[in-house]
Amino acid sequence: MIAEVIVDIPSINTDKVFDYVARPDSKVGQRVVVPFGGRILDGYILRLKDSSDIPTEKLKSLGQAREEFSVLLPEFLVLNEKMKSYFHLRNIDCIRLFVPAQLRNGSVHSLTIKLLSVNDKFDKQGLIASSRKNAIKFCALVDYLEKDKQYDVAMLNKQFGSSCVKKLVDMGVVDVVEQEKLRSPSVSARQDNLVELTADQQKVVADILSSKEGMHLLFGVTGSGKTEVYMHIIAEVVSKGKSAILLVPEISLTPQVLSIFRARFGDTVAILHSGLSNGERFDEWKRIRFGQAKIVIGARSAIFAPVSDVGVIILDEEHDPSYQADSNPRFITHIVAKFRGEYNHCPVIFGSATPALSTFNLAENGDITEHRLPNRVNNKPMPHIEIVNMCDEMLMGNTGLFSERLKEELKRVVDEKNQAMLFLNRRGFSSYLICRECGYVPKCEDCDVSLVYHKEDNLLKCHYCSNRYKAFKECPKCGSSYIRLGASGTQKVVEELHSFLPEVTILRMDFDTTKNRGDLVNLLDKFANTKPCILVGTQMIAKGHDFPAVTLVGIVDADVSLHVSDYKATERTFQLITQVAGRAGRSSLEGKVILQTYTPNHYVYRYVSNYDYLGFFDREKNLREVAQFPPFSKLVRILITSVDEEKAVQITRQFYESIAEFKTEHEDEFLYCKAMSAPVKRIERKFRYQIICRYKLKEEKLITDYLFSLVDKSGDTDVKVFIEVNPSNLS
Numbered sequence: 030m031i032a033e034v035i036v037d038i039p040s041i042n043t044d045k046v047f048d049y050v051a052r053p054d055s056k057v058g059q060r061v062v063v064p065f066g067g068r069i070l071d072g073y074i075l076r077l078k079d080s081s082d083i084p085t086e087k088l089k090s091l092g093q094a095r096e097e098f099s100v101l102l103p104e105f106l107v108l109n110e111k112m113k114s115y116f117h118l119r120n121i122d123c124i125r126l127f128v129p130a131q132l133r134n135g136s137v138h139s140l141t142i143k144l145l146s147v148n149d150k151f152d153k154q155g156l157i158a159s160s161r162k163n164a165i166k167f168c169a170l171v172d173y174l175e176k177d178k179q180y181d182v183a184m185l186n187k188q189f190g191s192s193c194v195k196k197l198v199d200m201g202v203v204d205v206v207e208q209e210k211l212r213s214p215s216v217s218a219r220q221d222n223l224v225e226l227t228a229d230q231q232k233v234v235a236d237i238l239s240s241k242e243g244m245h246l247l248f249g250v251t252g253s254g255k256t257e258v259y260m261h262i263i264a265e266v267v268s269k270g271k272s273a274i275l276l277v278p279e280i281s282l283t284p285q286v287l288s289i290f291r292a293r294f295g296d297t298v299a300i301l302h303s304g305l306s307n308g309e310r311f312d313e314w315k316r317i318r319f320g321q322a323k324i325v326i327g328a329r330s331a332i333f334a335p336v337s338d339v340g341v342i343i344l345d346e347e348h349d350p351s352y353q354a355d356s357n358p359r360f361i362t363h364i365v366a367k368f369r370g371e372y373n374h375c376p377v378i379f380g381s382a383t384p385a386l387s388t389f390n391l392a393e394n395g396d397i398t399e400h401r402l403p404n405r406v407n408n409k410p411m412p413h414i415e416i417v418n419m420c421d422e423m424l425m426g427n428t429g430l431f432s433e434r435l436k437e438e439l440k441r442v443v444d445e446k447n448q449a450m451l452f453l454n455r456r457g458f459s460s461y462l463i464c465r466e467c468g469y470v471p472k473c474e475d476c477d478v479s480l481v482y483h484k485e486d487n488l489l490k491c492h493y494c495s496n497r498y499k500a501f502k503e504c505p506k507c508g509s510s511y512i513r514l515g516a517s518g519t520q521k522v523v524e525e526l527h528s529f530l531p532e533v534t535i536l537r538m539d540f541d542t543t544k545n546r547g548d549l550v551n552l553l554d555k556f557a558n559t560k561p562c563i564l565v566g567t568q569m570i571a572k573g574h575d576f577p578a579v580t581l582v583g584i585v586d587a588d589v590s591l592h593v594s595d596y597k598a599t600e601r602t603f604q605l606i607t608q609v610a611g612r613a614g615r616s617s618l619e620g621k622v623i624l625q626t627y628t629p630n631h632y633v634y635r636y637v638s639n640y641d642y643l644g645f646f647d648r649e650k651n652l653r654e655v656a657q658f659p660p661f662s663k664l665v666r667i668l669i670t671s672v673d674e675e676k677a678v679q680i681t682r683q684f685y686e687s688i689a690e691f692k693t694e695h696e697d698e699f700l701y702c703k704a705m706s707a708p709v710k711r712i713e714r715k716f717r718y719q720i721i722c723r724y725k726l727k728e729e730k731l732i733t734d735y736l737f738s739l740v741d742k743s744g745d746t747d748v749k750v751f752i753e754v755n756p757s758n759l760s
């Protein structure tokens with residue numbers, strides 16, 4: 030038998046199947062050791078066949094299988110083909126997504142424990158006679174073991190002394206068996222409160238379950254009980270013996286959320302998130318692979334969980350940018366979910382209070398079935414959003430971060446011993462420093478960006494690489510001590526808050542305060558248990574959190590995400606603000622939102638403050654349609670990077686000329702095509718150039734395929750070429 034194998038080398042030159050002589054027990058999907066070009070590498074068997082075009086005597090033979098079982102389920106071999114052609118990935122890029130890193134790099138080993146049990150042939154009288162002075166101790170241990178058969182040796186050592194345990198093992202009185210112990214992340218259980226679904230919820234559950242397959246949009250306002258809908262659908266699916274995948278943005282994988290699922294579904298839930306140790310992650314994967322866990326909850330990469338017979342796939346907060354992988358291998362989770370849904374003939378659900386424009390557009394066109402939950406479960410109105418014009422504050426002489434209104438409301442919250450959240454989507458203290466006398470702005474040595482000032486550790490940090498520099502009081506260029514700060518970040522918000530509310534507990538949640546495992550959990554715990562309290566944070570605080578005592582949300586600078594050169598900027602702003610606003614007034618307490626902006630007349634704020642998603646959608650869709658931006662066209666970026674700027678420019682030029690030539694034959698289809706340096710011209714010493722093409726949908730497959738084939742020609746050099754379709758990040 031011949032095996033078709035993909036070898037684990039990430040290179041375009043080796044991205045094809047190689048034939049090997051299989052072993053008699055070789056299985057499709059197995060990870061195997063293969064000799065390759067004088068080296069010994071890992072490979073994956075994609076297919077077994079009877080013969081090869083190459084004479085058998087010229088073929089090498091497969092080495093040992095790494096595991097007895099197939100690492101890749103049959104479904105993943107199909108998924109590999111689909112993903113490869115849709116996202117233009119190499120085989121090995123896909124396979125690496127399917128196989129946990131812990132397995133691939135052998136960094137984690139299975140944990141085994143020793144279990145003791147009393148031997149069948151054990152004779153108590155004989156033991157007493159032969160052991161005299163130790164008899165009582167021995168008998169106690171034997172009695173203990175006989176009661177419940179098997180015990181972990183470590184526990185017995187503690188209780189009876191290791192020498193006693195060892196002697197009995199040596200005497201053959203007790204048997205030792207080794208058993209694998211799966212490390213499962215601990216999740217505090219909580220009381221499950223089974224609720225009765227509202228009529229709206231019931232209808233959604235019934236409609237989706239009866240549809241069997243296809244894609245669905247669950248468009249439900251924040252607090253409309255989408256999670257409860259998911260849980261009912263999952264329960265139904267699992268009761269039929271099938272499995273389920275629920276994806277949520279990483280930051281929403283809070284202990285709160287996980288414990289709700291554990292309480293309802295018990296051990297059949299596997300959890301995959303970045304807070305797990307390597308061992309836990311590996312063992313959760315195994316529990317899924319071998320069917321012990323039927324429900325998988327995790328962030329983006331959990332879409333590749335090796336569950337078989339999938340009955341439903343859910344993407345909660347489907348508009349979240351994290352569903353789009355923007356480093357290699359680049360893929361869009363929605364599309365992968367669609368592929369898996371098709372393979373398993375099961376429904377795929379996208380849920381959100383603010384669906385991505387592209388998703389909602391598909392629903393309008395009837396490509397996705399839409400379901401709505403227009404009201405909050407407890408019929409609480411959405412919190413009132415009050416817009417404050419910061420230009421007016423400036424005219425009145427208030428140059429601080431907080432308007433008078435926001436200060437007033439913050440004081441009220443504190444007096445009432447409730448909680449507030451303050452949102453500013455910029456971390457650090459100030460986005461840059463500038464010398465007032467000579468205009469010097471400190472920049473990263475390796476990246477073409479200015480450094481962010483972090484006052485808490487007195488450092489200037491690059492937010493694109495890990496470089497750090499000492500902050501300064503005097504300009505290193507001219508010695509002046511007049512240093513002006515750039516735009517304020519979360520650290521500055523905390524400092525200003527402290528100065529006018531010195532007694533109140535203030536917590537900060539951003540990338541810098543949640544770097545270590547457990548930080549996030551501790552922060553959320555502390556916030557849940559402190560009143561009054563103010564939580565300051567970046568977009569991290571916008572996601573899914575449910576704190577009943579939050580009666581005020583302050584949006585310190587709503588414009589942060591608005592004035593960036595990205596066609597999705599307005600959409601993103603609408604989504605972020607709606608999500609943050611939804612954190613207020615979730616319980617019986619009334620909520621309020623203060624939104625501070627320098628551009629109060631921007632249309633996005635009108636729609637946002639009326640919670641008018643549909644109105645916003647229509648307007649935004651119209652703009653995109655007229656200007657022919659996605660989803661009404663395709664936007665592709667070819668990114669070319671190299672430490673050698675000349676080479677990067679040369680390749681960029683070469684590609685551009687080819688595209689220009691191709692374009693002459695398809696002039697009507699192209700809307701835009703330009704080559705330029707990327708907005709961030711250098712990251713980690715690599716120069717970055719880009720070609721951006723926008724073209725009509727009519728011939729999009731033809732053009733996209735052409736661009737794919739073009740970048741393939743670049744081969745493997747020190748110039749890296751990436752191609753991105755409708756990228757979410759154009760920096």
Ligand code: ADP
Nearest residue numbers: 224225226227250251252253254255256257406
């Ligand atoms: P969403 O995900 O749509 O923002 P959640 O699923 O978090 O909303 O629900 C908001 C709150 O309402 C939660 O505390 C949830 O337990 C509760 N809830 C959901 N459905 C019901 C129901 N049918 N009856 C009572 N409470 C419910």
Ligand code: ZN
Nearest residue numbers: 464467504507
């Ligand atoms: Zn200076």
Ligand code: ZN
Nearest residue numbers: 473476491494
């Ligand atoms: Zn840098």
